[in-house]
Amino acid sequence: MFLKKLFKRTAEKIELHDIQAIILRDRPLPYHGVNVFLEILHTASAKAFLKEIVPYVTNAQNWWDNDNAWLSIAFTYEGLKKLELPQSTIESFPDAFKKGMAARSEKLMDINENAPEKWDAVFKTAGNHIAVSIIAKNMDDLNSKKALALQVLEKHQGVKLCFQADFDTPIEGNFNHFGFRDGISNPEIEGSGAEQLNSKERPIKAGEFIMGYNNEAGNYYPMPQPMEFAKNGTFVIFRKYHSHVAAFNRYLKEQAKNKDEQELLAAKMIGRWRSGAPLNMCPFKDNSALGADATKNNDFDFSNDQNGKLVPYSSHMRRMNPRNSKMAVMSDVNLHRIIRKGVGYGPALPNGSTKDDGKERGLYFIAFSAKAMETLEFLQREWVNSGNFMSLKNEKDPVIGLNEGKGTFTLPGEPLPKRFTGMPTFNTLKGGMYLFMPGINAIKWLSEL
Numbered sequence: 001m002f003l004k005k006l007f008k009r010t011a012e013k014i015e016l017h018d019i020q021a022i023i024l025r026d027r028p029l030p031y032h033g034v035n036v037f038l039e040i041l042h043t044a045s046a047k048a049f050l051k052e053i054v055p056y057v058t059n060a061q062n063w064w065d066n067d068n069a070w071l072s073i074a075f076t077y078e079g080l081k082k083l084e085l086p087q088s089t090i091e092s093f094p095d096a097f098k099k100g101m102a103a104r105s106e107k108l109m110d111i112n113e114n115a116p117e118k119w120d121a122v123f124k125t126a127g128n129h130i131a132v133s134i135i136a137k138n139m140d141d142l143n144s145k146k147a148l149a150l151q152v153l154e155k156h157q158g159v160k161l162c163f164q165a166d167f168d169t170p171i172e173g174n175f176n177h178f179g180f181r182d183g184i185s186n187p188e189i190e191g192s193g194a195e196q197l198n199s200k201e202r203p204i205k206a207g208e209f210i211m212g213y214n215n216e217a218g219n220y221y222p223m224p225q226p227m228e229f230a231k232n233g234t235f236v237i238f239r240k241y242h243s244h245v246a247a248f249n250r251y252l253k254e255q256a257k258n259k260d261e262q263e264l265l266a267a268k269m270i271g272r273w274r275s276g277a278p279l280n281m282c283p284f285k286d287n288s289a290l291g292a293d294a295t296k297n298n299d300f301d302f303s304n305d306q307n308g309k310l311v312p313y314s315s316h317m318r319r320m321n322p323r324n325s326k327m328a329v330m331s332d333v334n335l336h337r338i339i340r341k342g343v344g345y346g347p348a349l350p351n352g353s354t355k356d357d358g359k360e361r362g363l364y365f366i367a368f369s370a371k372a373m374e375t376l377e378f379l380q381r382e383w384v385n386s387g388n389f390m391s392l393k394n395e396k397d398p399v400i401g402l403n404e405g406k407g408t409f410t411l412p413g414e415p416l417p418k419r420f421t422g423m424p425t426f427n428t429l430k431g432g433m434y435l436f437m438p439g440i441n442a443i444k445w446l447s448e449l
C-alpha cells in the first residue's frame with residue numbers, strides 16, 4: 001500500500017500546503033502517468049495558462065488524502081526567461097541550471113554512449129519550457145486529470161504541446177524493468193511530518209531538499225531571488241535512461257553457472273534481492289516477505305558489513321547511499337542525498353529473455369534537491385563513474401556506470417576477491433534536463449507578473 005510511512009501532524013514544520021506533492025509524497029502503487037513538455041510561444045498566454053492550471057497543482061499537505069491523480073509543474077531556465085521574470089531573478093539562478101544538463105555533460109561524465117549528441121531529438125531542442133506531470137493510481141483517474149489539463153491548454157494558443165511521454169509501473173508490484181523492487185529508500189526530511197522507517201538514520205534538514213529552510217550546515221544553498229519566489233521550491237533532475245534488459249540477462253547467464261548464482265550476482269550488483277530485501281539482512285537467499293515489508297526493508301545500516309562481503313561497496317545501492325560505510329575518500333553522506341521519484345516507461349521484456357525485442361523501455365529518473373545540479377555532478381563523477389572512494393580505482397556503478405563493455409565488478413572474497421569483467425552499459429542516457437519546481441504561491445506570483 002502506498003501509505004507506507006508513519007505520519008505525525010505535530011511534527012510538521014515546513015509549509016506542506018505550498019510544496020508540490022510529488023516532491024514529498026510516495027508514488028501511488030501501481031502508478032500510471034504522463035510527462036508533458038510545453039513550449040511558450042507567447043508570454044501573456046503562458047501566464048494565463050499558469051493562472052488557470054495552478055488550482056489543479058497538488059500540494060503535499062494531506063498525506064493521507066485520497067487524491068487519485070497529482071499534477072505538478074516545473075520550468076526550465078529557458079522557460080523562466082520566456083515568462084519574463086525580473087532580470088534580477090533570472091540572473092540569480094545557479095550557473096549549472098542556467099547552462100542546462102547537456103552543456104554540463106563533461107562535468108557529469110555524460111560522454112561517449114551517453115553524450116548529448118546521442119540523445120533523443122526532443123532533448124536537443126530549446127523549446128522545452130514547462131513540464132507538466134500527472135501521476136495517478138489508475139487509468140481512469142489519469143485520463144480525467146489529463147482531459148482537464150488539455151482543456152485548459154487548448155484555451156491558450158500561446159502554449160504548444162511539444163512532447164508527451166506516458167509512463168507506467170513496468171512490472172506489477174512496483175518492480176522495475178530489470179525485475180527489482182524500486183522506489184524503496186528515500187531520505188527522511190525534518191519537519192515534513194512523515195517518518196521514514198529507518199531507525200539507523202536521522203532526519204535530514206529540510207533545506208537540503210526544499211528552498212527557504214536551513215540546510216545541514218545551518219544556512220541556505222544559493223537560490224533564486226527574491227526568497228518569496230524560491231521558498232518551498234526545489235530543483236529537479238530529469239534523465240531518460242534506456243534500459244538494456246536483455247543484455248543484463250545475457251550477462252548474468254554468461255557469468256554465472258546456474259539460476260541461483262545468476263540471482264546472487266544480480267542481487268550483488270544492486271545491493272538488494274529482486275524482492276527488495278537488502279543483502280545484509282538476508283545474504284544467502286531472497287526473502288520476499290522482507291522485501292515487500294516497507295516497515296523493515298530499509299531499516300539497516302552497514303555496521304554488520306564494513307568490509308562489503310555482504311553488500312559490495314561497488315553495488316548500486318551502496319554507492320548511491322554508503323550510509324555508515326568507512327570510505328577511502330571521506331564524505332558526509334547526508335550532503336549527497338536526493339529524493340527519488342523515478343518512473344518506468346515502455347513494455348516489460350518477457351521474464352529472463354536474453355533477446356532484445358528492439359522496443360524502447362527504461363526509466364525516467366526524476367529526483368529533487370535544493371542543490372540538484374551540484375549533487376548530480378558529484379554523484380556522477382565520484383560515486384557512479386569512479387571506484388576511488390572505496391579503493392576500486394576506475395570501477396564504475398554496475399547499473400548506471402558508463403561501462404561500455406569494459407566494466408568490472410568486484411566482490412570481496414577470501415583469499416582473493418572475485419572480479420567480473422566485460423560489463424556493458426546496462427542503462428544508456430537518452431536525454432536530460434534540469435528544472436525548477438516552484439512552490440504553489442510562486443507559480444501564482446509568476447502568472448500575475
Ligand code: HEM
Binds near residue numbers: 186317
Ligand atoms: C535505469 C536506471 C536505474 C535503475 C534500474 C536503478 C535501480 C535502483 C534500485 C533497484 C534501487 C534499490 C531500491 C530502492 O532503494 O529504491 C536503487 C536505489 C537507488 N538509486 Fe537507482 N537506479 C537507476 C538510476 C539511478 C540514478 C541515475 C541515480 C542517481 C544519480 C540513482 C540513485 C539511487 C539512490 C540514491 C538509491 C537509494 C540508495 C539507498 O538509499 O539505499 N539511481 N536504484
